[in-house]
Amino acid sequence: MSPRGRNPSFDPVTPDSAAYAEVPAAILCASCGRVDCAGCVRVAAPQGATTPWESSSRPLFRRLWQTARMATVDGESFFADLGDGSVAAALWFAMACEFLAIGSLAVVFSLAAYLVAPAFIATLLADDSARRMLLVTFGAGVPLVASCMVAVHVLWAGGLELGLRFAGARAQARHCLRYALYSCGWDLVTSPFGFFAGCIEGGFDVATAELRAAVRIPRVATFAYVGRARGMPMVSARRALLVAGTLTGSVVLFCVGALGVTLVVAML
Numbered sequence: 001m002s003p004r005g006r007n008p009s010f011d012p013v014t015p016d017s018a019a020y021a022e023v024p025a026a027i028l029c030a031s032c033g034r035v036d037c038a039g040c041v042r043v044a045a046p047q048g049a050t051t052p053w054e055s056s057s058r059p060l061f062r063r064l065w066q067t068a069r070m071a072t073v074d075g076e077s078f079f080a081d082l083g084d085g086s087v088a089a090a091l092w093f094a095m096a097c098e099f100l101a102i103g104s105l106a107v108v109f110s111l112a113a114y115l116v117a118p119a120f121i122a123t124l125l126a127d128d129s130a131r132r133m134l135l136v137t138f139g140a141g142v143p144l145v146a147s148c149m150v151a152v153h154v155l156w157a158g159g160l161e162l163g164l165r166f167a168g169a170r171a172q173a174r175h176c177l178r179y180a181l182y183s184c185g186w187d188l189v190t191s192p193f194g195f196f197a198g199c200i201e202g203g204f205d206v207a208t209a210e211l212r213a214a215v216r217i218p219r220v221a222t223f224a225y226v227g228r229a230r231g232m233p234m235v236s237a238r239r240a241l242l243v244a245g246t247l248t249g250s251v252v253l254f255c256v257g258a259l260g261v262t263l264v265v266a267m268l
Contacts, residue, residue, distance in 0.1 A: 050083060050085055051067050051070070051078075051082075051085070051093075051182065052066040052067045052070065053066075053067040053089060053090075053093045053182075054085055054086065054089050064093065064096055064097070064188075065188075065197060065201075067093060067182070067185060068097060068185030068186075068188045068189050068194070069185075069189060069198075069210065070185075071182050071183065071185035071186065071217075071221070072185055072186055072189040072210060072213055072214050072217055073210060073213050073217075075186075075213075075217040075220060075221035075224070076217075076220050076221055076224040077224070078182075078221070079179055079182070079183075079221040079222075079224050079225040079229065080224040080225060080227075080228035080229050081228075081229070082175070082178060082179055082182065082225065082229055084174070084175055084178075085178060087174055087177055087178060087181070090177070090178045090181035090182055091150070091181055093181060093182060093184065093185070094150045094153060094181040094182070094184035095146065095147070095150055097184040097185055097187055097188035098145075098146035098147075098149045098150050098184055098187060098188075099142065099143065099146045100188055100191065100193045100194075101146075101149075101187045101188050101190075101191035101193060101194070102142050102145045102146045102149065102191075103142050103146075103193070104191050104192040104193035104194075104196075105191060105192060106138060106141070106142055107192070108192045149184070149187065150181070150184065152248065152252065153180045153181060153183060153184055154177065154180060154181070155247070155248050155251055155252075156180050156244055156248045157173075157176045157177045157179065157180030157181075158247070159243055159244030159245070159246070159247035159248050160176055160179075160180070160222075160226075160240055160241070160243075160244040161173050161176040161177075162243055162244070162247065163239060163240030163241065163242065163243030163244050164176070164226065164230060164232060164236075164240045166239070166240070166243065167232060167236035167237075167239055167240050168232075168236065169230050169231070169232055169236075169240075172230065175229070176230075179225050179229075183218070183221070186214050186217060186218065189210055189211070189214050190211060190214045194207075194210070195207050195210075195211065198210050222241065223237060226240060226241070
């Protein structure tokens with residue numbers, strides 16, 4: 001039959017069929033079982049995804065705090081969708097987070113020491129040499145400890161990347177390093193500075209909720225990064241985390257032991 005003489009009732013494309021064609025069937029992810037899954041089996045994160053910290057259109061502190069909160073409260077989606085970008089920007093973010101976190105801890109400990117032994121602290125502050133020693137200790141100690149914390153995160157990234165490669169993942173060392181550096185936001189949110197900032201921004205209840213989220217987010221965010229951003233099944237992810245934890249723990253214990261031996265030898 002010619003197209004001109006075809007019966008319209010037998011036309012396979014009808015208004016109803018077109019309407020149904022526009023509504024796709026719900027598809028469950030084979031890995032996580034969620035309908036709204038962003039893609040557990042994808043190999044790499046979106047190339048264009050950036051963090052608030054990497055957006056220069058906002059004030060510096062606002063970018064820092066918003067990124068730290070996103071990495072903590074919305075850490076699962078944050079690290080699952082973490083895109084490629086500047087490692088230097090992530091490093092500056094990590095240093096700023098750790099510096100504020102360690103600095104706020106030092107201030108809290110100093111205030112607590114003054115409340116416990118006010119006479120002793122007052123005597124130390126009255127002595128010029130003791131006061132200079134305290135200033136040097138705080139001035140050099142806070143950046144040193146902050147740098148060590150960042151180094152631990154970098155070491156964790158190296159162990160995780162090694163474990164992922166053993167499991168068959170494609171090499172993405174820069175991307176894994178960005179994940180580890182942005183996870184320093186967890187330390188900022190859980191620090192006295194972060195709790196105080198959370199109280200100012202949202203109140204005591206919001207700050208407390210952020211602390212509760214920070215307790216569970218390391219495991220959730222890490223599995224989200226390994227499973228969704230790197231496309232690894234959970235069995236392989238667990239092996240990679242085991243390699244990362246073993247390597248990081250061994251190096252940290254070795255450094256602590258070496259430091260202890262050095263101090264003992266110096267005191268003899």
